[in-house]
Amino acid sequence: MLRGKYSVFSGKAIIAHATHSKWTYRPTFDVSIPAYNPLYDITPSSSAPVFRDTHILTVLPVANADPATIKQLLLAHRIPTFPGNASVLVLDPVLPQSRSYGTRSASLSISPYDPPSRTIVDYGEALVGSLFCLIIQIPPVGQFALFDSMSAGCIPVIADDNFILPFSEVLDWSKIAIRVRHSELHKIVTTLTSLSSQEIAQFQRQVKFIFNRYFSTIEKIVHTTLDIINDRVFPYYARSYVQWNSPDYMENALPPPPLLFYPPRSSVHGRLTALIRARDHFGLLHQLLLKLQLASSLHRIVVLWTNPRIPIPNPSLWPALRVPLTVLPFSQLLHGRYYPFAQIDTEAVLSLDDSTCLPDLQQIQAGFELWCHNPDRLIGLTNGTIVGSARKLSDEASSLSAVFGLTIFHKHYLHSYAELLSSMAIRPVNQTGACEELLMNWLIIQLSGRPVLTVRDSRLTPVSPASCHLQSSMACWTDLSATHPYFTTILSRGRAFRIAPWTVSSFG
Numbered sequence: 001m002l003r004g005k006y007s008v009f010s011g012k013a014i015i016a017h018a019t020h021s022k023w024t025y026r027p028t029f030d031v032s033i034p035a036y037n038p039l040y041d042i043t044p045s046s047s048a049p050v051f052r053d054t055h056i057l058t059v060l061p062v063a064n065a066d067p068a069t070i071k072q073l074l075l076a077h078r079i080p081t082f083p084g085n086a087s088v089l090v091l092d093p094v095l096p097q098s099r100s101y102g103t104r105s106a107s108l109s110i111s112p113y114d115p116p117s118r119t120i121v122d123y124g125e126a127l128v129g130s131l132f133c134l135i136i137q138i139p140p141v142g143q144f145a146l147f148d149s150m151s152a153g154c155i156p157v158i159a160d161d162n163f164i165l166p167f168s169e170v171l172d173w174s175k176i177a178i179r180v181r182h183s184e185l186h187k188i189v190t191t192l193t194s195l196s197s198q199e200i201a202q203f204q205r206q207v208k209f210i211f212n213r214y215f216s217t218i219e220k221i222v223h224t225t226l227d228i229i230n231d232r233v234f235p236y237y238a239r240s241y242v243q244w245n246s247p248d249y250m251e252n253a254l255p256p257p258p259l260l261f262y263p264p265r266s267s268v269h270g271r272l273t274a275l276i277r278a279r280d281h282f283g284l285l286h287q288l289l290l291k292l293q294l295a296s297s298l299h300r301i302v303v304l305w306t307n308p309r310i311p312i313p314n315p316s317l318w319p320a321l322r323v324p325l326t327v328l329p330f331s332q333l334l335h336g337r338y339y340p341f342a343q344i345d346t347e348a349v350l351s352l353d354d355s356t357c358l359p360d361l362q363q364i365q366a367g368f369e370l371w372c373h374n375p376d377r378l379i380g381l382t383n384g385t386i387v388g389s390a391r392k393l394s395d396e397a398s399s400l401s402a403v404f405g406l407t408i409f410h411k412h413y414l415h416s417y418a419e420l421l422s423s424m425a426i427r428p429v430n431q432t433g434a435c436e437e438l439l440m441n442w443l444i445i446q447l448s449g450r451p452v453l454t455v456r457d458s459r460l461t462p463v464s465p466a467s468c469h470l471q472s473s474m475a476c477w478t479d480l481s482a483t484h485p486y487f488t489t490i491l492s493r494g495r496a497f498r499i500a501p502w503t504v505s506s507f508g
Helices: 067-074 123-128 145-151 182-193 197-215 218-233 241-245 282-292 361-373 384-390 412-419 423-432 436-448 470-483 485-493 501-506
Strands: 055-059 088-091 103-109 117-122 130-136 155-159 272-278 298-305 325-328 348-353 379-382 406-410 453-456 497-499
Touching: 055 123, 055 182, 067 182, 088 123, 117 123, 123 130, 123 145, 130 145, 130 182, 145 155, 145 197, 155 182, 155 197, 197 218, 272 282, 282 298, 348 361, 361 379, 361 406, 361 453, 406 412, 406 436, 412 436
Parallel strands: 055 088, 055 130, 130 155, 272 298, 272 348, 298 325, 379 453, 453 497
Antiparallel strands: 088 103, 103 117, 348 406, 379 406
8 A cells, every 4th residue: 555666566466556656557457545544533523614714725745846836825815716714724744853643834824914924733633624635746745645635524636647546447536636737736726716615515525425435444445446356357246436426325225126127218209107196185186187187298197096985986077088097996905006006007107196286297298208318216396386385394304305296207116115115114104194105215216226306397386385285295204204214314315306397308
């Protein structure tokens, strides 16, 4: 892991090295690993703010640094876009006479009107209090700098044109660090101050995830190296990009869905079957059927009457529709609404309730086209009324927008719901008499290992929380969170990816 000489070099051995450069690294053969620093063990708290109020930029120890460049960085306060309450800190190498690894001398610039001053700082506190950490010429002095900055939650800014970043074969470093050329160092402060708070938060989240997953211990570094080599030897079982780089990816504890059951991309010219759970709102159901039948991609409507106390209305009371309508009675032998009924003869299933506020028909078509490009994903459709009401709810629950609306998924998941779920998983549904859609969404996220895709209407219309079954869904979510936190934790990790309806056709 450290810099050194090799006694034997035949060119046939895989070299896992911490200071690979573009001249020594052999792509798809060698492995670039992080330099582990056992002396640095300070990690930031999970409640660290997005903008740290100590230093906006800390320059880690530089070997043979250009004095003009260092001076230019210290005078970054002269730039108009520079935050007024932030400072620039340039660290010196560790003091030879110091008995503590954390004691460093540094140059500090805190005001555009005063010259930089010399000071003694604690190395760990300086990094934890920094937003960006500039690393120039990583080997040999800066080989621990990348590890130290990521351990502190500081966003690395790397100015080394030749260095091969650790595990760059599988990790997407464009989401972890900011790379700049040596010739552009004079623009670095302007570049950093132009980043939005959302972009900075995404960088910080990814830095924390990558460090904790792959860099934090010797064991994790060794296991990651072996995983990369294993992916080369067995490419058919190799991890995907999402598995390596996404904090939201979840390991699948259930049997995977058969890949041959559906093609990678379904035909856009196909159709979908609407599966409606009906209770006792026949008036609302009547209006819903009249509006839903106009959807261009609709093939059939299947209504599951789940209220055993109220008989199914007389056939003469049901509306005449342009698509076939099938009404099925409730059965105690089935797990509620999610069952692979023989009447569902399409791959795509549109699931909703009789009290659901139906979104615009163009939004349903957009969701279906999005599903055709992602047949293994859960597609959620929400309208402005649900979004407007959900804003009053907690941040965690409102992020699950696909739970409180319509969903589109593959028919295979109906078989999985009926066959794979144990009695322990079904128990919360039987206890509450609801929550089927929460459990179904949890199952799809588990099987696919990917978060929800959401098609959302940007138009907001005020609505009472008691309508659109929003109140019952939120009550179900609250009860499930208190009694079965495991399910709600999984659903919270499946964050919705929102996409406007008019951009769906751009998926190719």
